[in-house]
Each structure stands twice: as C-alpha cells, then as structure tokens.
Amino acid sequence: LMTMEMWFLGLYVNSWRLLLLCILNLPLLFLLARRIGFENIHSRTQALRDAITAYGLGIAVSAAVLLLFGIFYDQLTTSNLIAKIA
Structure with missing residues (x-):
C-alpha cells in the first residue's frame, strides 16, 4: 500500500499523462507475462x-x-474516482 501522496497524485497529474501511463502499462504487462510469467506461455494470445x-x-x-480505507467518500465525482484508482 502506497502513501496518500501516491494515490492522491492522480488528481494533480494531467489527465492525458495519466491515460498515457495506463495505456503504456499494458505492453509492459504483456512483456512481463511473455518473458517471466508464472506459466510457460506458447502464444501471444495467452x-x-x-x-x-x-x-x-x-x-x-x-x-x-x-x-x-474510505478514500472515495470525500469526493464523489467520477473523474476523481477514476484518477485515484489510476
């Protein structure tokens, strides 16, 4: 679990940068699953x-x-919820 500054950072980072970070995370996870995953993967679809x-x-x-932890109760707008999760 990270500190408050880590999950609160989503509210202050530019939304385009946050979206870019989330999009670039998927190829990183793909490479990790392909190279050092928990199972022997034979295809790219797996x-x-x-x-x-x-x-x-x-x-x-x-x-x-x-x-x-009750973090969502202070600001109930959809954009704030998504930013904190991201």
Whole structure:
C-alpha cells in the first residue's frame, strides 16, 4: 500500500499523462507475462490474456482497498474516482 501522496497524485497529474501511463502499462504487462510469467506461455494470445487479467485485477484491488480505507467518500465525482484508482 502506497502513501496518500501516491494515490492522491492522480488528481494533480494531467489527465492525458495519466491515460498515457495506463495505456503504456499494458505492453509492459504483456512483456512481463511473455518473458517471466508464472506459466510457460506458447502464444501471444495467452500472454495478452494474462496481461489483461493482471491489469484488471490491479484495478479491482486498487478500487477495493481505496473503498475499504474510505478514500472515495470525500469526493464523489467520477473523474476523481477514476484518477485515484489510476
């Protein structure tokens, strides 16, 4: 779990930069799944599936932890929620 400054940074970073960071994260996860994944992957579709699964789990766990800590209750706009999760 990161400090408050880490998840609060999503509110202050330019939204285009945050979107670029999220988009560039997927190829990084793809390469990690392809090279050093937990299972022996033989095709690119398996690596892509694993990367998308890891990305989705990261988003879901981030949202659950922030919800558990009560971080979402102070500002209930959709853009703020997405920025904090990202």
